[in-house]
Amino acid sequence: MRKRLWLILAVGVIALAFGVVGMMDRLRFGLLHVGYGTPIPWALWVVFYIYFIGLSAGAFLISSLVYVFGFKQYEAIGRIAVFTALVSLITALLFIWVDLGHMERFTEVFTRPGFHSPLAWIVWLYTAYFFLLVAEAWFLMRRSFARGARQGGLKGGLYRILALGTQEGTPADEARDMRIVRVLGSIGVPLAIAFHGGTGTVFAVTIARAYWYSGLFPLLFLVSALASGGALLTAVAAFIIPNGYQRHRELVISLGRLLLILLLVEVLMEVAEFLVSLYGTAPAHTAPIQEQLFGPNWWIFWMLGLIGAVGLPMLVLVTAGRRSGLAVGLVALLSAICFIGIRWNIVLPGFALPELPGLEYALVEPHLNYLARYTPTIMEWQVSAFAIGIALILFAVGYHLLPLEKEPSTETWQRQEVSR
Amino acid sequence: MPVEVETKSMTIRMLEDLHRALQKPLEERRWGMVIDLRKCVGCNACTVACKAENNTPPGVAYHVVIEEEIGQYPNVARRFLPRPCMQCEHPPCVKVCPVNATYRRPDGIVVIDYDVCIGCRYCLTACPYGARSFDFGDFYTAGHTPEVAAYDTNPSFEYGRLHQRLPGRLNQSPIGNARKCTFCIHRLEKGMLPACITTCLGGARIFGDLNDPKSLAAQMAASPRVVRLKEELGTEPSVYYLL
Numbered sequence: 001m002r003k004r005l006w007l008i009l010a011v012g013v014i015a016l017a018f019g020v021v022g023m024m025d026r027l028r029f030g031l032l033h034v035g036y037g038t039p040i041p042w043a044l045w046v047v048f049y050i051y052f053i054g055l056s057a058g059a060f061l062i063s064s065l066v067y068v069f070g071f072k073q074y075e076a077i078g079r080i081a082v083f084t085a086l087v088s089l090i091t092a093l094l095f096i097w098v099d100l101g102h103m104e105r106f107t108e109v110f111t112r113p114g115f116h117s118p119l120a121w122i123v124w125l126y127t128a129y130f131f132l133l134v135a136e137a138w139f140l141m142r143r144s145f146a147r148g149a150r151q152g153g154l155k156g157g158l159y160r161i162l163a164l165g166t167q168e169g170t171p172a173d174e175a176r177d178m179r180i181v182r183v184l185g186s187i188g189v190p191l192a193i194a195f196h197g198g199t200g201t202v203f204a205v206t207i208a209r210a211y212w213y214s215g216l217f218p219l220l221f222l223v224s225a226l227a228s229g230g231a232l233l234t235a236v237a238a239f240i241i242p243n244g245y246q247r248h249r250e251l252v253i254s255l256g257r258l259l260l261i262l263l264l265v266e267v268l269m270e271v272a273e274f275l276v277s278l279y280g281t282a283p284a285h286t287a288p289i290q291e292q293l294f295g296p297n298w299w300i301f302w303m304l305g306l307i308g309a310v311g312l313p314m315l316v317l318v319t320a321g322r323r324s325g326l327a328v329g330l331v332a333l334l335s336a337i338c339f340i341g342i343r344w345n346i347v348l349p350g351f352a353l354p355e356l357p358g359l360e361y362a363l364v365e366p367h368l369n370y371l372a373r374y375t376p377t378i379m380e381w382q383v384s385a386f387a388i389g390i391a392l393i394l395f396a397v398g399y400h401l402l403p404l405e406k407e408p409s410t411e412t413w414q415r416q417e418v419s420r
Numbered sequence: 421m422p423v424e425v426e427t428k429s430m431t432i433r434m435l436e437d438l439h440r441a442l443q444k445p446l447e448e449r450r451w452g453m454v455i456d457l458r459k460c461v462g463c464n465a466c467t468v469a470c471k472a473e474n475n476t477p478p479g480v481a482y483h484v485v486i487e488e489e490i491g492q493y494p495n496v497a498r499r500f501l502p503r504p505c506m507q508c509e510h511p512p513c514v515k516v517c518p519v520n521a522t523y524r525r526p527d528g529i530v531v532i533d534y535d536v537c538i539g540c541r542y543c544l545t546a547c548p549y550g551a552r553s554f555d556f557g558d559f560y561t562a563g564h565t566p567e568v569a570a571y572d573t574n575p576s577f578e579y580g581r582l583h584q585r586l587p588g589r590l591n592q593s594p595i596g597n598a599r600k601c602t603f604c605i606h607r608l609e610k611g612m613l614p615a616c617i618t619t620c621l622g623g624a625r626i627f628g629d630l631n632d633p634k635s636l637a638a639q640m641a642a643s644p645r646v647v648r649l650k651e652e653l654g655t656e657p658s659v660y661y662l663l
Contacts, residue, residue, distance in 0.1 A: 030590040031539075032557040038479060041541035041554060101539015101554065101596030108519040108538055119542050120518035207512055207653050208548035355550035356503065356649070358486040363467070367479035367556040 004240055005396045012392030015385040022382020026098055035377040037367030039360075040351040044376040045099040048384055050199055051228070051343040052092035052391070053126075054221065055336070057196035058229015060085035060133070060188060062258075067136075067178070067185040074255070076248050077237045079140050079404045084233060086133045087398065091391035093126065098383055118201045125195035132191060136184040139177050142166040144403035158401060196225045209350040210284035211277070220269045224342055227262035231313070231336035234259055238329025241405060245325030253321065256328035259335070260317040263310050266342075288349035296373055297348075304341025308334055348374065430623050433636050434613055441629035442611060447526035451603050452630035452658040453617075454640040455502050459624035462487055462500035466616035466625065470504075473604060473615035475576035477585060478558040482551075482601035483616055502625070504616065505530065505551040505601035506649065506657030513543035513552060513600075522598070528630075528658050529603050531579065534593040543598050548650050549657075555585075557595040562587040580606045603627070630658065 001009070025033055036043035063081030065071040097103055110127075113120040145163035149156055167173075200221030203212040234255040238245040245252050277285045292301045313331035320327040351374075354360045360370030376384075398404075441449045462485055470476070470483040486501040511530050514522050521536035522543055544552045561569040568587055575584040579602065583594055590596070604614035612618075617627045628637030640646070641660045648657045 028590070030557050030596050031554075032590055034556070037556065038481075038544060038553045039550075041544040099540070101541070101598075102537065102591070102593070104591075105519075105536070105538040108521075108536060112519055112536070114517050114520040117516045117518040117542065119516065119540060123518065202542070206516070206546045208546055350545070355548055356486060356501070358488045358501070359484065359503075359550050362484035362486045362503075363481045365478040365481070366558045368481060368553065 001396070001400045002242065005400050008392050009396035012389045012396060014389070015392065016389030019382045019384070019386025019389055022379040023098075023386045025379050026383050031101060033377055033379040035375055035380060037369060039354065039368065039370040040348070040374045042099075042347055042351075043374060044380045044384060045095045047340065047343045047347050048387070049092050049095040049099070050221075050346065051340050052088045052095065053196060053199050054225035054339070054343070055229045055232050056085045056088035056092060057192045057222070057225040058227065059088060059233055060129075060192045060229070061226055062230055062233050062255075064185045064189050064192075067140075067181050068189060073251060076241065076251055076405070077233055077255075079137070079402075080236055080240075080399075081233050082133060082137050082140060083398060083402065083404055084236065084395070085229075086130075086137060087391055087394050088229075089126065089130060089133065090394065091387055094387045094390065095384070098387070118198055118205055122195050122198040122202065125191060125198055129188070129191050129195055132184055132188050136181055136188065138162075138164075139180045139184065141403055143169050143174050143177065148403060155401060159403075193222060197222055203346070203350065206350075208355060210282070211288035211350045211352070214273070216269060216273055220266075220273065221346075223262065223265050223269055224339065227259065227266050228309075228336055228339035228342075230255065230259045230262055231332040231339065234332035235329055235336055238325055238332065240399065245329045249325040252325040252328050253323070256317050256321045256332065259328075259332060260314060260321075263314050263317075263335070267310055267314075283353060288352040291349050291352040292345050295352075297344075300341045300344050304338045305345060308338030309342055310335070430626070430636065431613070431618065434617065434626065434628055435611075437628040437632060437635035437637065438608065438613060439611055441632055441635070442608075444629075448631060449527040449629050450631040450658070451507065451528050451608070452628065452637050452641060452660065453504065453507075453603070453614075454626040454637050454646070454660045454662060456622075456624045456626070456640075456662040457500065458662065459622040460485075460500045460502060461622050461624075462498065463621050465619045465621055466502055466504075469615040469619035470601070473576075473607070474578055475571075475574050475585075476553075476599070477555060477572070478560055480553040480555050480599050482553070482599070501661070502616075503549060503551065503649075504603070504659060506549050506655065506659045507601075507603060509656035509658065510654060512546040512548065512653075512655060516542045516546045518542065529605055530600065531602055531605070532598055532600060534579075534583065534597050537593070537597040539596045539598065541598060548653055548655065552598050552600045555595050555597055555599050557585075557587075557590040559585070559587050577606045578602060580609060 059081045063078050066074045066078035097106060100106060109120055109123045142163055145159040146166045146168045148159035149163055197218040200218030204214060204217035207213050234252060237248055237255060238252045241248060274289055277289045313335040316327050316331040354370045364371065464485050467483050467485055474482060476482060483504045486503055488499040490497045490499060507528055507530050511524055514524055514530060518540060519536055519538055522530065522532045524530050541554050544554055559568060559572045561572050573586055575582045585595055607614060613627055617625045626637050626640050628635035630638045630641055632638055640662065643662055645663045646660045647663060648660055
């Protein structure tokens with residue numbers, strides 16, 4: 001395994017070890033030790049959930065550039081994108097699963113769905129998307145599995161199983177596989193738009209929360225998904241692929257340009273949202289924005305959101321990022337991580353005001369305290385670390401074992417065949 | 421011609437209305453509440469009665485009285501707004517439930533099936549009145565005193581079933597569920613008024629069948645000085661306030 005994958009694996013294992021106590025607490029005491037409550041019913045885990053769902057949708061949509069829209073220059077990260085989308089999806093679902101009051105009942109969304117709820121829609125869409133991702137990943141890699149099965153050892157054995165009897169096949173077979181991938185990708189694009197727009201819709205339909213109740217919200221979700229997923233993939237291309245930012249300099253810089261556009265659209269939408277909300281006098285609209293800008297957690301907006309996720313990356317992308325793959329990779333990594341701040345400010349400001357004025361003073365009890373500021377408890381951080389640890393381990397091990405890096409494309413194969 | 425004067429106690433009249441309504445099929449009843457804000461003194465007897473009746477744990481509040489201070493010292497006044505569940509005709513909380521665990525009964529009461537609710541708390545975010553709580557598994561005495569007090573583990577009889585919460589069984593419903601005011605269905609079905617109604621000191625609360633024009637509640641709900649909270653959201657609450 002490569003050094004960088006070892007590093008990711010090590011960080012993952014440390015996170016898992018840190019988180020395991022919190023996870024045991026979660027399983028034993030339910031949600032007793034969380035810092036949120038009835039006034040703020042959705043908090044850190046929901047933030048992480050939409051963050052990872054966004055990464056998944058974004059990564060997948062970027063992969064579709066290769067497999068559906070034929071942007072060959074991104075081919076080096078095609079499989080990685082599909083794989084990243086899968087790992088992010090699993091992580092997101094893990095986060096939302098631990099957030100349920102009754103984890104054991106999650107199957108009810110399938111057995112007795114309430115289709116008037118956007119939450120039910122998206123769970124069904126996630127499921128369809130999960131199977132689609134697995135199928136697409138398999139069709140992308142099955143010939144590589146078949147070829148790799150020849151090598152001995154653990155990897156060869158694994159590939160033999162994963163190949164599911166696939167033969168190495170001719171270039172024509174590979175071309176057929178790629179057509180299947182293209183069909184799957186084409187189904188996946190509207191699916192990804194639907195499930196991530198749908199995740200935004202979960203928030204956008206709640207008439208009780210003026211901050212979320214806007215047609216802009218699902219679109220904002222999509223744009224920030226693309227931006228965060230794009231940033232993550234750029235960082236992966238630059239740093240996980242060996243010498244990525246040198247070997248695939250063109251690709252990394254091109255991804256940087258794409259990221260710049262996505263960040264610009266993100267800024268545009270945020271500005272629209274902020275201006276319109278702040279212009280009026282209705283506290284339901286102004287308070288959530290003021291809370292973000294000047295509330296106790298102001299730094300999340302300014303430091304993480306504005307500077308880390310958007311400002312600094314944009315600045316670098318229009319300057320050093322035009323030539324240096326390393327610079328692009330670094331700011332993309334920064335942006336991908338700092339996007340968590342933007343996600344935080346999607347969820348938490350929705351609860352800036354009590355539903356009725358004065359409700360905050362009516363009754364103050366544990367988990368029913370509108371006056372207390374929400375800070376995640378250690379247990380919440382531990383459970384988050386546990387889930388992120390799993391994500392990192394899955395990523396490192398999967399990346400090491402699976403044939404994710406660029407192999408000669410079908411056309412190259414065909415060309416080689418012809419020249420032979 | 422002599423004018424007929426109503427001399428009956430309000431409570432007796434509401435009980436008669438209730439019993440009359442119970443004779444009708446469920447779907448022909450529409451339970452509603454009228455709260456006369458001029459009569460409310462902000463004593464919170466309703467809140468306490470609700471806690472006692474439903475044995476709600478810390479953090480679970482089906483009913484609260486919101487107090488508002490108006491003006492600046494020394495020219496101040498206080499206003500009180502008792503807030504049960506509005507039992508909306510178009511409840512936003514019901515629509516968002518991904519597993520149909522919460523629904524509106526034919527008689528207008530919005531209920532939660534504790535055995536089905538997965539605890540996603542979407543309904544909490546969707547309720548415009550903050551009328552839903554989540555049961556995080558808190559107890560008034562567990563962890564704070566050497567022994568868990570009996571009142572902490574006394575069962576509640578919501579929905580006509582026995583629900584017992586125990587500190588050692590934090591994965592058992594209603595812990596981990598959304599919870600809300602039910603207009604005390606379990607009492608209604610035994611011919612009793614909701615706890616908050618019987619306990620109101622000032623006689624500020626009126627309960628009855630809004631579909632029965634003879635009921636006190638229906639008559640008061642038709643008053644020109646009636647308002648409902650956040651009417652503009654189209655939720656059509658079944659709780660009316662008399663200004």
